[in-house]
Structures are given as structure tokens and as C-alpha cells.
Amino acid sequence: MPFFDNARLILIFLVVFGHMIQPFATDSQLINSIYAFIYIFHMPMFIMLAGFFAKGIGKPKYILNLAKKLLLPYLMFQGLYTLLYFLLGREEWYKGILHPQWAMWFLISLFCWHILLVLFKRMPAVASILLAVFIGIAVGYVDLSAYGLSLSRTLVFFPFFLAGYFMTKEHVQLIKTKGLSIAGIIFMIALFAFIYLFINVDVTLDTDWLSGAVAYQRLEAEMSGGLMRLIIYILAALLIISMIALIPSGDFGWLTKIGEKTLYVYLLHGFIIQPFREFEILWYNHWYETFWFVLLSALIVILLSSRPVVALTRPLVELKWKK
DSSP states (O other): OHHHHHHHHHHHHHHHHHHGGGGEEEEEEHHHHHHHHHHHHHHHHHHHHHTTTTTTTTSSTTTHHHHHHHHHHHHHHHHHHHHHHTTTOOOOOOOOOOOOOGGGHHHHHHHHHHHHHHHHSOOOHHHHHHHHHHHHHHGSSSSSSSGTTTHHHHHHHHHHHHHHHHOHHHHHHHOOOOHHHHHHHHHHHHHHHHHHOOOTTTTTOSSHHSSSOOGGGTTTTTTHHHHHEEEEHHHHHHHHHHHHSSSSOOTTTTHHHHHHGHHHHHHTTHHHHHHHHHOOOOOOOSGGGHHHHHHHHHHHHHHHOOOOOOHHHHHTHHHHHHS
């Protein structure tokens, strides 16, 4: 079904674009609004799609094969990013194995989500998802940052993985209607306008609230943090439904095929973005320069999913020389 590859293509572009504009989010109301809007839903939807393709769990050696697919690349890229940060002269370049570097948390969490799925898939879908949402909200009252292994993110984002597991192609078709497409466009425009008009750049509506990694106490919202996370859950769910309704189901040739190589883009784009940040290669002074970030992000996605790059890095990403 080309829809899923089209969705992954759009989401991996948003991942790269979000990381590209992140350093400028506190300097520009427009960039801050775009950044916050993207971060409400792009990783939750990416995670939901990963859950959709986790239906093979329970098969012989599934977990063992999963460990080879996720944990070994994690160890290698954790080492490579540690080396990169050392070469860039970062003060806190070494974090150890248990504390993922930058975007490497996704591999650890993805493995843990499959493990949690062994238990949660035994319950009815609605009850299972509601329990996961409750845990995701409750975990914000505990600071898990010292324990490593991306525990907070794993529990906060697990409801989306679980929803993806229970989702079927029939559910996707039910959402992909003209009515929901129009409603989705209206909702997305309205939400972005609200963020732009009412969320000031001094308000940290970015990775602190949306990454799922920070306890409420550190966000100075020990009492209201649970309600805030529930609101973010609802907004993310509505944006995901809107995106499902809007993303085309047709096959767009080589563009659609990029959706099959998103792991390469995800693991490799930091080797471009981090030097950009360290040496301040990029700048932002005017609103129209946003389009340059769009273009550069698209070029990075195309480059890192290209045949030469995939062939060269396949031993690191897939632990094999040939497809």
C-alpha cells in the first residue's frame, strides 16, 4: 500500500526539517510556530506507523531478530555519534551506552515498545490504549532521566505505537474521506494560527513539552503537567487523523520508494545537521528564508536515501552488504 511509504516520506522530511530549524526556534515567532506544530505530531505518527508493522510479533525468533535489527545498529551509531561530538569539541561528548545520543533514543524505544506489546496486545484495544495513555501521563510525575534507556520517552509515546498495532488498513480507508480531508485542513490551519498568535517564543512549547523526556517538575508544572500532556495527546491524535486523510495513496515512483529508506535518513542526517549547528553554517533573518530550509531538508532526504549512500552504509544500518 503506497500510502504508508508516502506517509513515511513526509514524516522523515519533517524530522530533518524540524532538526534543521530547531536552533532558530527561539529567535523567530514563525519558526517557533512551525517547529511546535511539527513536533506535536510528526514523531507520534512515525511511531504509530512503526506499530502498524509490528503485527508479526509472536513469531519464532521475532524478538531475537528485532534485537539484531535495532540494538546492534544502536550500539554502532551511539559510538559514531559519540565520536562525532568528540571531534566537534562538545563538552559533554560522552554519555555512555545507556543514555542515547541525540536521535538514537528511537532505536532503544522501538525495541522496548515491541517488548511491551507482548503484554498489552492481550487486552482489548480500547482498554489497552487507555491504560498506555494513563501510564504516559502518570510517568511525567517521576523524573526518569537518570535511569537512561529513554524510559520516559518510551512510556510517553507507547500509546501511539499501540494504536498503530491495533490499526488496520480498513481503519485507514475509513479515515481517507473527502469530509475528513477538508476538516483536517481546517483544523491544521486553525491550530497553526492559534500557536502563531498566542504562543510566544518565550514559551517553551518545543522539545521540553513535546519530546516526552522531561518530568513535569522540571517544566514547573508539577500539578498541571498531566492535563497538559493529555491535551498534547489529543492534539497529536487529531493531527494524525488529519494527516492520514490528506496523505495520498497513489504511487509516486522514486519519491514513494524513499519511504522504504527512512531508517537510513533518520540515522545518518545527524552527521550533516550537527556540523551545520556547530559551525553555524545556517542562518535565519527573514521569513522567506524558511523556504531554503525546506529545500535543503528535501535534498538531505534525497541524498541519504540514494542508492550510493544506502549501499555504502547498509553494513551499519542493516548489518549486511547486499540487500
